[in-house]
Amino acid sequence: MSAPHATPTLPPARVTAVLRILVLSTFVVLLNETIMVNAIPRLMREFEVGAAAAGWLSTAFMLTMAVVIPVTGWFLQRVTTRTAFGLAMTLFLAGTALAAAAPVFPVLLAARVVQACGTAVMMPLLMTTLMTLVPPHDRGRVMGNVTLVISVAPALGPAVSGVLLELGTWRLLFLAMLPIAGAMALFGRRHLVDVGEPQAGPLDWLSVPLAAVGFGALVYGLSGLGAEQAAQAPVPPAVTTLAGGVLVGLFAWRQLALQRSSAPLLDLRTLTYRHFSVALGLLCLSFMALMGAFILLPIYLQEVSGLTSLQTGLLLIPGGLTMGMLGPQVGKAYDRLGAPRLVVPGALLTAVCLALFALTGEGTSPWLVLALHVALSAGMAFVFTPVFTSGLSVLPPHLYPHGSAVLGSLQQVAAAAGTALAIGVMTGRTATAAAGGADATGALATGVRWGFGVGAVIGGLTVLIALLVRTPPQQPAEPKDGDGTTLDKDTAAPAH
Structure with missing residues (x-):
């Protein structure tokens, strides 16, 4: 088994500086993930491609993340923090510059793939560094601040793109990113410190x-x-x-x-820790429900309620901001109260909101939808921050990169599964309602309600799993058997 990373002893001010660099850089790369949403129609006209082809600008990004993240557990153990950061930002900058200059659609698509490679490295790097540098008693607060960035950046993407597209060409979406990302890359390379020692090992x-x-x-x-x-x-x-x-x-x-x-590419001994496995299951189900709701809401608001794409984007922004702004407060509460007292109410609120969404129809007020979306986002905030923190905290330091990679990989799978399930149920029930004589709008409203109903069922399952969540001990035990293999399958600690 690999030797653990050496945990550095840095003064608090230096730890704050390192995390701030990584958090701000992550904000930049995550903002890019949703900044193209409003540009799709314009890109379809300029490059003369259909909706299916244009959709690959998002699909390719998600696929690349799914392909690259499983390798990051091995990669982050074998390079320095500065090297990993430099590679991530270099890939992101190269992809952004290529996208800004793309003469044809295939080049733009390739640029999105390069951008996604950088993003896929940055997220596990941030989580691994945070878990290594921040003491257990303060992780909730710090993870809450990270949640703010992770939630707010994608929520602001459509709004930022809307403003830039009003000012000029779609290439501004990337040209505006270049100086910001470039400044973060230079600042980070100058001030970032290496965390832990790289470990030599073969690549399978x-x-x-x-x-x-x-x-x-x-x-x-x-x-x-x-x-x-x-x-x-x-x-x-x-x-x-x-x-x-x-x-x-x-x-x-x-x-x-x-x-x-020998050393595996992705160390699955992380799954032998009960707290981590419970957190992983809860996060995957939560992402399924959340992504299903997020794909259904724009369809409902535009095709059933008759809102424009701009009105839809503005209506959905408060939910993302709510999740982000609650992150630091939930993180502080986690440090005081532990995970169960936050996760169970959060999962319950999420399930209730999804069930109420399943009751919406053609006459439902957009203001009610806004209120439900904000409440849903608040419920998710009470789930994500404590579960991320408690799930990774139970692992020994040398498994932090692998734990982050497992979480990231299965989140991509869960997001795709939640989207497919929601769209599949909506499409099937819409066709059934149309065959029964409903008009197009009424049939679609029926399909959307069924899609939300499935999300509510998934939400109910998250409540059951949330009851299994416990706050882990501050220093995870790692019993070994005779040959040094990790045996710990349940580092149970009483709930706070």
């Missing part, structure tokens, strides 16, 4: 294609299950999903085999 070349093709096919297949063109696809999404699932299973089998003799 069989694991890399298994992870890349497996997670990529799984996310791609799930994303296409609910699409209208699924039946016309050269390879049915169900087949792609099944093939991806098989390859991910082979990847997991390969990692278990490598754990006995």
Whole structure:
């Protein structure tokens, strides 16, 4: 088993500076993830591509994240913090510059892939560094501040893009990013310090294609299950999903085999910690419900309620801001109260909001939708910050990179699954209602209600799993068996 990272002893001011650099850089790369939402129609006209092709600007980003994140657990243990940061920001800057100058659509698509590679490295790097530098008693507060950034950046993306598109060409979306990201890269390289010592170790070349093709096919297949063109696809999404699932299973089998003799690409010993496994299950179900709701809400607001895309974007911004602004307060409460007292009410509020969304119809006031969306976002804030913190806190330091990579990888799968399930249920029930004589708007409203109903069921499951959440001990125990293999499967601690 790999030796643990050496935990550095830095003065509090230096720790704050390091985390601030990483958090602000993460804000920049995450803002880019949703900044293109409003530009899709303009890009379709300029490059003369259809909606399906333009949609690949988002799909390719998500697929790249799913492919790259599983490798980051191995990567972050074998390079310095400064090297990982430099690579992430270099990739992001290169992709942004290429996108700004893209003469044709395939170049723009390739640029999005390069951007996503940088983003995929930055998120696990931030989480790993935070868990290494911040003492257990203060992690909730710091993670709350990180949650603010992670939540607010995507929420502001559509609004920022709307302003920039009013000012001029879509290329401004990338040109505006370049000086900000460049300044963060230079500042970070100058002031960032290395956290822990890199560990030499072999790279299992069989694991890399298994992870890349497996997670990529799984996310791609799930994303296409609910699409209208699924039946016309050269390879049915169900087949792609099944093939991806098989390859991910082979990847997991390969990692278990490598754990006995050498360093795996993704250390699955993280799953032997009960707290981490419970947190992982809760986060995956929460992401399924959340992404399903987020894909249904714009459809409902524009196609059923008749709002414009700008009105829809403005209406959804308060929810993202609510989740972000609550993050620091929830983090401070976690340090005082522990996880269960926050996660259970948060999961319950989320499930109730999803159930109420399932009762909406053509005559529902947009103001009620706004209130429900803000309440849903508040519920998620009470879930995400404590669960992220408690889930990673139970791991020993040398497993932080792998824990972050496991969380990131399965979040991508859960997001794709939640989207596919919501769209698939909505499409099927809409067709059934239309066949029963409902008009187009009424049929779609019925489909959306059913989609939210499925989300409410998933929300109910999150409440049940939330009851299993416990606040972990500040120093995780790691019992070994005779040959040094980790045996700890339940570092149970009483709830606060």
